[in-house]
Amino acid sequence: GAVVSQHPSRVICKSGTSVKIECRSLDFQATTMFWYRQFPKKSLMLMATSNEGSKATYEQGVEKDKFLINHASLTLSTLTVTSAHPEDSSFYICSARTSGRWANEQFFGPGTRLTVL
Amino acid sequence: KQEVTQIPAALSVPEGENLVLNCSFTDSAIYNLQWFRQDPGKGLTSLLLIQSSQREQTSGRLNASLDKSSGRSTLYIAASQPGDSATYLCAVRAGAGSYQLTFGKGTKLSVIP
Numbered sequence: 001g002a003v004v005s006q007h008p009s010r011v012i013c014k015s016g017t018s019v020k021i022e023c024r025s026l027d028f029q030a031t032t033m034f035w036y037r038q039f040p041k042k043s044l045m046l047m048a049t050s051n052e053g054s055k056a057t058y059e060q061g062v063e064k065d066k067f068l069i070n071h072a073s074l075t076l077s078t079l080t081v082t083s084a085h086p087e088d089s090s091f092y093i094c095s096a097r098t099s100g101r102w103a104n105e106q107f108f109g110p111g112t113r114l115t116v117l
Numbered sequence: 118k119q120e121v122t123q124i125p126a127a128l129s130v131p132e133g134e135n136l137v138l139n140c141s142f143t144d145s146a147i148y149n150l151q152w153f154r155q156d157p158g159k160g161l162t163s164l165l166l167i168q169s170s171q172r173e174q175t176s177g178r179l180n181a182s183l184d185k186s187s188g189r190s191t192l193y194i195a196a197s198q199p200g201d202s203a204t205y206l207c208a209v210r211a212g213a214g215s216y217q218l219t220f221g222k223g224t225k226l227s228v229i230p
Contacts, residue, residue, distance in 0.1 A: 002174075004137075004160075006160075010223070017150070032216060034216070034217075034218075035190065041126075041222065042222060043206075043219075043220040043221060043222045043223075044161075044206070044208075044220040046218070049216070049217070075163075075203055084210045093160055095161075097216055104149065104166065104168075105151075105163060105166060105219065106163075106216065107163070108153075108160045108161040108162075108163075109160050110159055110160040113158065113160060
Protein backbone atom coordinates (compact mmCIF):
# COMPACT_ATOMS: atom_id res chain seq x y z
CA GLY A 1 0.00 0.00 0.00
CA ALA A 2 0.82 3.73 -0.10
CA VAL A 3 2.36 3.75 -3.55
CA VAL A 4 3.08 6.97 -5.38
CA SER A 5 3.95 7.00 -9.06
CA GLN A 6 5.43 9.70 -11.26
CA HIS A 7 5.32 10.07 -15.00
CA PRO A 8 7.49 10.43 -16.93
CA SER A 9 10.53 9.03 -15.14
CA ARG A 10 12.83 10.89 -17.48
CA VAL A 11 12.29 13.72 -19.93
CA ILE A 12 14.59 15.66 -22.22
CA CYS A 13 13.29 18.83 -23.82
CA LYS A 14 14.47 21.87 -25.69
CA SER A 15 14.85 25.22 -24.03
CA GLY A 16 11.65 27.23 -24.15
CA THR A 17 9.23 24.32 -24.11
CA SER A 18 6.91 23.37 -21.27
CA VAL A 19 7.02 20.04 -19.50
CA LYS A 20 4.30 18.43 -17.40
CA ILE A 21 5.09 15.92 -14.67
CA GLU A 22 2.35 13.82 -13.11
CA CYS A 23 2.24 12.50 -9.57
CA ARG A 24 -0.35 9.88 -8.66
CA SER A 25 -1.27 8.15 -5.44
CA LEU A 26 -2.20 4.66 -6.61
CA ASP A 27 -3.93 3.11 -3.64
CA PHE A 28 -4.88 5.94 -1.33
CA GLN A 29 -6.39 9.38 -1.42
CA ALA A 30 -3.79 12.09 -1.07
CA THR A 31 -5.11 15.02 0.90
CA THR A 32 -1.84 16.85 0.40
CA MET A 33 0.89 16.51 -2.19
CA PHE A 34 4.36 18.01 -2.08
CA TRP A 35 6.81 18.80 -4.84
CA TYR A 36 10.55 18.70 -4.20
CA ARG A 37 13.56 19.47 -6.29
CA GLN A 38 16.91 17.80 -5.84
CA PHE A 39 20.23 18.95 -7.27
CA PRO A 40 23.26 16.62 -7.34
CA LYS A 41 24.80 16.22 -3.89
CA LYS A 42 22.25 18.64 -2.44
CA SER A 43 19.30 18.30 -0.13
CA LEU A 44 15.78 17.88 -1.36
CA MET A 45 14.24 21.33 -1.42
CA LEU A 46 10.51 21.72 -0.97
CA MET A 47 9.06 23.74 -3.83
CA ALA A 48 5.37 23.78 -3.03
CA THR A 49 2.55 22.14 -1.12
CA SER A 50 -0.80 21.49 -2.72
CA ASN A 51 -4.12 20.46 -1.28
CA GLU A 52 -6.79 18.97 -3.49
CA GLY A 53 -9.02 21.60 -4.98
CA SER A 54 -7.10 24.62 -3.75
CA LYS A 55 -4.16 26.70 -4.90
CA ALA A 56 -0.67 25.50 -4.12
CA THR A 57 1.45 27.17 -1.49
CA TYR A 58 4.89 27.95 -2.84
CA GLU A 59 8.10 28.18 -0.84
CA GLN A 60 10.06 31.39 -0.81
CA GLY A 61 12.09 31.84 -3.97
CA VAL A 62 10.01 29.47 -6.10
CA GLU A 63 8.36 31.19 -9.04
CA LYS A 64 4.70 30.22 -9.14
CA ASP A 65 4.35 31.31 -12.76
CA LYS A 66 7.30 29.16 -13.70
CA PHE A 67 6.27 26.04 -11.82
CA LEU A 68 2.53 25.55 -12.22
CA ILE A 69 0.97 23.07 -9.84
CA ASN A 70 -2.48 21.61 -10.19
CA HIS A 71 -4.04 19.22 -7.69
CA ALA A 72 -7.27 18.44 -9.48
CA SER A 73 -8.21 15.25 -7.66
CA LEU A 74 -7.35 13.29 -4.55
CA THR A 75 -5.05 11.03 -6.55
CA LEU A 76 -3.38 13.36 -9.04
CA SER A 77 -1.16 16.40 -8.90
CA THR A 78 0.74 17.86 -11.84
CA LEU A 79 3.80 20.10 -12.00
CA THR A 80 4.29 22.03 -15.23
CA VAL A 81 7.65 23.64 -15.83
CA THR A 82 6.87 26.47 -18.21
CA SER A 83 9.38 27.83 -20.71
CA ALA A 84 12.03 25.50 -19.39
CA HIS A 85 15.66 26.54 -19.39
CA PRO A 86 18.85 24.55 -18.75
CA GLU A 87 18.97 25.76 -15.15
CA ASP A 88 15.64 24.00 -14.57
CA SER A 89 17.34 20.67 -15.19
CA SER A 90 16.99 18.72 -11.98
CA PHE A 91 15.43 15.72 -10.30
CA TYR A 92 11.84 16.42 -9.30
CA ILE A 93 10.21 14.28 -6.62
CA CYS A 94 6.65 14.38 -5.38
CA SER A 95 5.27 13.02 -2.15
CA ALA A 96 1.80 12.55 -0.80
CA ARG A 97 0.15 12.23 2.55
CA THR A 98 -3.21 10.95 3.53
CA SER A 99 -5.41 11.22 6.57
CA GLY A 100 -6.02 8.65 9.25
CA ARG A 101 -3.50 6.10 10.44
CA TRP A 102 -0.69 7.14 8.08
CA ALA A 103 -1.25 10.87 8.40
CA ASN A 104 2.20 11.46 9.89
CA GLU A 105 4.08 10.05 6.91
CA GLN A 106 4.83 11.25 3.42
CA PHE A 107 5.07 8.66 0.68
CA PHE A 108 7.47 9.54 -2.09
CA GLY A 109 7.33 8.96 -5.79
CA PRO A 110 10.28 7.59 -7.80
CA GLY A 111 11.20 10.98 -9.20
CA THR A 112 11.44 12.55 -12.65
CA ARG A 113 14.76 13.50 -14.20
CA LEU A 114 14.33 16.65 -16.30
CA THR A 115 17.08 17.65 -18.72
CA VAL A 116 16.66 20.88 -20.64
CA LEU A 117 18.94 21.29 -23.62
CA LYS B 118 15.55 28.39 10.01
CA GLN B 119 16.06 24.68 10.54
CA GLU B 120 19.25 23.21 9.13
CA VAL B 121 20.00 19.51 8.93
CA THR B 122 23.53 18.22 8.63
CA GLN B 123 24.64 14.70 7.89
CA ILE B 124 28.12 13.41 8.57
CA PRO B 125 29.95 11.83 6.87
CA ALA B 126 28.98 12.75 3.33
CA ALA B 127 30.25 9.39 2.13
CA LEU B 128 31.22 6.17 3.82
CA SER B 129 32.74 2.95 2.52
CA VAL B 130 32.80 -0.18 4.66
CA PRO B 131 33.50 -3.87 4.10
CA GLU B 132 30.57 -6.23 4.15
CA GLY B 133 29.57 -7.42 7.60
CA GLU B 134 30.62 -4.33 9.49
CA ASN B 135 28.32 -2.43 11.79
CA LEU B 136 28.11 1.27 11.06
CA VAL B 137 26.59 4.52 12.30
CA LEU B 138 25.31 7.44 10.28
CA ASN B 139 24.88 10.79 11.95
CA CYS B 140 22.30 13.52 11.58
CA SER B 141 22.16 16.81 13.47
CA PHE B 142 19.59 19.59 13.38
CA THR B 143 19.80 23.16 14.64
CA ASP B 144 16.28 23.65 16.01
CA SER B 145 15.37 21.04 18.60
CA ALA B 146 11.66 21.90 18.43
CA ILE B 147 10.80 19.12 16.01
CA TYR B 148 7.70 16.98 15.68
CA ASN B 149 9.44 13.93 14.31
CA LEU B 150 12.52 12.76 12.45
CA GLN B 151 12.60 10.33 9.59
CA TRP B 152 15.34 8.32 7.92
CA PHE B 153 15.07 7.54 4.23
CA ARG B 154 17.01 5.51 1.74
CA GLN B 155 17.54 6.71 -1.83
CA ASP B 156 19.00 4.53 -4.57
CA PRO B 157 20.69 6.28 -7.52
CA GLY B 158 18.15 8.04 -9.73
CA LYS B 159 15.27 6.84 -7.60
CA GLY B 160 12.79 8.20 -5.13
CA LEU B 161 12.86 7.88 -1.35
CA THR B 162 12.00 4.87 0.72
CA SER B 163 11.08 5.53 4.33
CA LEU B 164 13.12 3.44 6.76
CA LEU B 165 12.25 4.66 10.23
CA LEU B 166 10.21 7.46 11.74
CA ILE B 167 10.82 8.63 15.29
CA GLN B 168 8.33 10.86 17.03
CA SER B 169 9.77 13.64 19.19
CA SER B 170 8.68 11.82 22.34
CA GLN B 171 10.51 8.64 21.37
CA ARG B 172 14.16 7.72 21.88
CA GLU B 173 14.59 5.07 19.26
CA GLN B 174 12.97 2.91 16.63
CA THR B 175 14.08 -0.42 15.26
CA SER B 176 13.37 -2.28 12.06
CA GLY B 177 15.35 -5.42 11.33
CA ARG B 178 19.04 -4.54 11.17
CA LEU B 179 18.31 -0.83 11.47
CA ASN B 180 18.10 1.15 14.66
CA ALA B 181 17.54 4.88 14.79
CA SER B 182 17.98 6.94 17.92
CA LEU B 183 16.89 10.47 18.67
CA ASP B 184 18.30 12.91 21.21
CA LYS B 185 16.03 15.85 20.66
CA SER B 186 17.58 18.14 23.26
CA SER B 187 21.01 17.91 21.66
CA GLY B 188 19.65 17.97 18.13
CA ARG B 189 21.05 14.61 17.07
CA SER B 190 19.97 11.35 15.57
CA THR B 191 21.92 8.29 14.56
CA LEU B 192 21.09 5.44 12.22
CA TYR B 193 22.80 2.20 13.17
CA ILE B 194 23.07 -0.52 10.54
CA ALA B 195 24.12 -3.93 11.80
CA ALA B 196 25.96 -6.53 9.73
CA SER B 197 26.03 -4.40 6.60
CA GLN B 198 25.37 -5.97 3.20
CA PRO B 199 26.18 -4.83 -0.35
CA GLY B 200 22.46 -4.29 -0.84
CA ASP B 201 22.59 -1.60 1.82
CA SER B 202 24.61 0.58 -0.56
CA ALA B 203 22.58 3.73 -1.13
CA THR B 204 22.29 7.32 0.03
CA TYR B 205 20.69 7.73 3.43
CA LEU B 206 18.78 10.92 4.16
CA CYS B 207 17.41 12.21 7.39
CA ALA B 208 14.61 14.73 7.53
CA VAL B 209 12.88 16.59 10.33
CA ARG B 210 9.32 17.81 10.53
CA ALA B 211 8.77 21.07 12.35
CA GLY B 212 5.40 20.70 13.99
CA ALA B 213 2.07 18.92 14.12
CA GLY B 214 0.46 21.53 11.91
CA SER B 215 3.23 21.59 9.33
CA TYR B 216 4.02 18.66 7.10
CA GLN B 217 7.09 20.29 5.61
CA LEU B 218 10.22 18.18 5.85
CA THR B 219 13.72 19.66 6.04
CA PHE B 220 16.29 17.29 4.62
CA GLY B 221 20.00 16.80 5.09
CA LYS B 222 22.24 16.27 2.08
CA GLY B 223 22.59 12.60 2.84
CA THR B 224 25.35 10.09 3.46
CA LYS B 225 26.34 7.94 0.53
CA LEU B 226 27.08 4.45 1.81
CA SER B 227 29.05 1.86 -0.11
CA VAL B 228 29.30 -1.65 1.30
CA ILE B 229 32.15 -3.53 -0.32
CA PRO B 230 31.67 -7.30 -0.82
